[in-house]
Amino acid sequence: MIARSAIVALLSALLLTGLHTPTRAATNPTTTAALALREDRPTAAELDKHIATASRRFEVVVEQYNNSREDLRETRRRTAQLGAQLGPLTRELERRQTILDGLMANTYQRTRTGPTVALFGSDRPHEFVDKLLVLHQLASEEQRAAHALQEARAKVDSARTMLDAFSAQQRRQQIQLNTRKATIEGEIVALKHMRAVAYGGGSRYADPGDIPAPEYVPGVAGRVVAFAINQLGKPYRWGADGPGAYDCSGLTLAAWRRAGVHLPHNAARQYASTAHVDRSDVRPGDLVFFYGPISHVGLYIGGGQMIHAPEFGENVRVSSIDSQPITGFARPT
Known part of the structure; x- marks a missing residue:
């Protein structure tokens, strides 16, 4: 009786062990790491x-x-x-x-x-x-x-x-x-x-396709807008004010420099040194400032659009002025 009981207990233990034995896929370290990587990788x-x-x-x-x-x-x-x-x-x-x-x-x-x-x-x-x-x-x-x-x-x-x-x-x-x-x-x-x-070396923005020509702008502001349009596609580079690359305040500085107006190379300083205007009065050539404290600036070209050097890894492009939180508008003189 004792021997039979021992055999039954042994078989029961073996069956239980078999039920809980992990599969090969689960015990493979490579597979486990791959699963963990898929779970941790952001979308x-x-x-x-x-x-x-x-x-x-x-x-x-x-x-x-x-x-x-x-x-x-x-x-x-x-x-x-x-x-x-x-x-x-x-x-x-x-x-x-x-x-x-x-x-x-x-x-x-x-x-x-x-x-x-x-x-x-x-x-x-x-x-x-x-x-x-x-x-x-x-x-x-x-x-x-x-x-x-x-x-x-x-x-x-x-x-x-x-x-x-x-x-x-x-x-x-x-x-x-x-x-x-x-x-x-x-x-x-x-x-x-x-x-x-x-x-993979591309842009994080969708291709805007053909950009419609901005409205005609006479005088000094027209020269400023024309200059900015000619910079489209040039790369963003921190601290740069042309001619081959720009950061945001470097682009607006260079555009107004073409019209003989000096602006500092800093968005907040540009806002402080220019005449502020209301959104209802904004005209092509005016500057649009973003965030608080101010840390980005673009050049308004009409139709709710601006030309700006957006960020590292991107090129000078046309964007809606409402794509970022607006702080104010200003007109260099």
Whole structure:
């Protein structure tokens, strides 16, 4: 009985083991990894959304870089301007010092033994009065010369202090610029990889087909719009303002530069330096600004359309102005 019971128990255990034995496909490591990869891989829509978010973040960093570069340019300009002023100020200080030295020497020559002895050494009253007047004149001239010298020295000291401050500011701005440049280069590596996976080197935007010719625009704005149209298809490149590539603010800068209008290379600065207009008054050639804080800009060409350099990996193209959240409109003058 005991042996039979043991056999029954053994068979039961074998049957149970067989029921729970995993199949070969499930235990194959390669198959398991492939299944896991399929489960973890994002869909095309998810990847596209992720690229859009990364591209948006990238453009914000690029515009921050452009802003830092504008700050550095302004600091360098002011440093050079102040440096140019320092030379004449130093020469004026030296001239004032020479004048004062000459007056003091002249006083000594006029009085020989000194003003007090010369004054009281006079034998006649009228000589006393004459010498008193001369001494008063000399003292007044020396006082004015000393005051002028003091003012000249203060100007030189102030200019040197400001020059030192600008130099320190310039060093800080250069460090900030280098840091943002490194951030941009890191973002580019990630974006290139994601775009290669998602689009295989193509665009994430649908082919717009034939673009209708914009309405005729006369005058300066017409030249601006015509320039922008001729840039269609050129690649986006961060920090670029032509002629072969552009970022968003670089394109609008270049377009209005053709009309003789200077704009800074930064979207937010362009908005701050131009006349704001309502949407109901927007005309071809005006600028359209997006997001808050402002980090993208396009050139309005009429019919609710704009030309812009959209993002890394894309080319200058025509898009609806409502494709992104609008902050405002402005007209360079």
